Amino acid sequence: MQKNISKEEYSRLVTLAGRAAIAAASLLILVKLFAWFATGSSSILAALTDSLMDVTTSIINLFAIKIALQPADDDHRFGHGKAESLAGLAQAAFISGSSVLLMLNGISSLINGNQITASNLGVGVMIFSVVVTIALVSFQTYIVKKTGSMAIKADSLHYRTDVFLNGAVLVALVLAGIGWYWADGLFAIIVSFYILYGAWEIGVQSINALMDKQLPKSDHELILKTAYKVEGVRGAHDLRTRQSGNTKFIQLHLELDDDQSLFEAHNKADILEVELKKHFPHADVLIHLDPLSVVEAENIKFNDTNKLDSSVKDDG
Template sequence: MSENTSSVHPRYHGLDKERDAATRVTVIGMILDAALGIIKCIVGALFHSQALIVDGIHSFTDVASDLVVIAVMKVSRQAPDENHPYGHQRIETIGTMVLGSILIAVGGALAWDNILRMLAGGVTEAPEWPVLAAAVVSVIGKEWIFRYTRHIGQLIRSDLIIANAWHSRTDAFSSVIVVLSTVGAMLGYIWLDALAAIIIAVIVGRIGWQFTWDSVRELVDTGLSPEDTSMLTDTAMKTEGVRNVHELRSRRMGHDILLDIHLQVRPEISVSEGHHIGMQVVEGMRKQLDNIRDINFHIDAENDEDAMPTSERLPTREEIRALLADYCDALPPQSRIRLHYLRNKVHIELMFELPFSDSAPRAADIEAALSDYAWFGSLRVWYSAPH
């Protein structure tokens, strides 16, 4: 028995608000990035700072990433539809990967250009004090937008918005490097400006690699950490009615977690009790990790990891009912049959709504007749007076 516990998750009721919040913080950041990029490139060109120019280009990559974020968030925050029953969060993952790839390319190009410039002895003039002022303004502005963007990203649980926040933080770090290198260059160590440009470019590329690698891991359905998997397994095992847990599989979709799990319960319980036990497991797991969106649980009557799974070739209910009708002349109209398919055997329970008498079907006779069948496991017969 398999169950999907949340085909429509409550989170989707707030998708419009999440999308609006993400768009608003991204537009604010984009305006700030554009202003800082223009200031840093102009000041760097006028006052001899290659590091500040690279830092300005870094700010313009923030503008490009902001445009990617706005476009992706518009699509990825749509509710599930017929073609995308799990939602559209993977589009956000692809957007994060594109953003990371852009950063790797920009960082690599800038680093290579400044390495050649440094080796060729192209650093001849020291930067001037406006470079220092522009870098300080950038540090303050980027640190503020980082904190604001990260807060919104955590609030709406968006890896893409959080990634964009950290991209802003790298711009603040790079501006700090510009401040330090400018002070050093003004004191006579002119080569520090080119070195700072290389360091900033490497930082940009490293952040891009981290974004890209995390996105690739998600797209190939990398599961939860061993620690989280063990925690969820323990939670299921502690649930009343669960005998064993196996095949706990997980994957991510954006910030959300999707789980599949097999729960072994006592074979004689009803379908509804098995479902109830599964729902208790779901509740316990969601208390451990609040970003679990869907949990598909399969109820097992036996541990199919330790033995060969029960064959689908065993007789069906109608086939067994036909056999029983032959040996009981005719099954009483109010009779009920309960079947247990365990260890490639069929264990039968017959419930007759009639008192036991000499004319009633006898368990020993039925069992003797069925014993020649290889699939037959056991038989129990119940008699009760009709209500």
């Protein structure tokens, strides 16, 4: 769970994690490039391609993080968080193209045959790759626990799957070493489909963020439960949410008794904002206050996404 840390500390940690990912991916590119030249393995080429995408993704990710961390200005009043989503679309396009090229290489290797040399070197390089990737994922996991950064969390998930990818390449090399040369091309094709699927996921997530898709239903229920726990709140409606970079935007209307002062009503909104930020640190919360009599007169009907059902009320 994310801890409450200053924006300066948040910026330092996520930047450090981004640089660590670039350094690790760059190191793996060098050793895999050497191993590919030495062995001619298509599966090592697949792993090399993945590392090239890793370093490109991490560079774009770090650049996007730097932009997203910039405060709102006169031209960007909601901040710069969507820079991460724009970077995600660029990553998806680059990864898709690389996966197609890799697939063609694997098909060629499978059809024409590809006898691997110096397989022990390839095995050693892939073991080294697994160890380095596990070390990076462990560090990123620590940073995510400290900051809750979605960008680093996504990057960490990508490198976490790389552990299994490198393991698969290791298996292909072992099989090719005992004479099953077809395994090398086959695993390259399998890895290319895996990479293409990852590109699809990145693209969909980026588009959802750019299109202001609302937060998950569980988050909506938590927001409404938190609102009903504030003393004096009679109802809540018109809940709207979205996410831009690391910032969640939360907007809702609170229904309050008519006979309280503006100061009292404003204080209840402040209490709710503080409580919401305990669950959603760095959230941008906007609360509109409605007199209960006005709500009843207008006969507002909640839709399914904004309505607090009886089970949620009971839990609260």
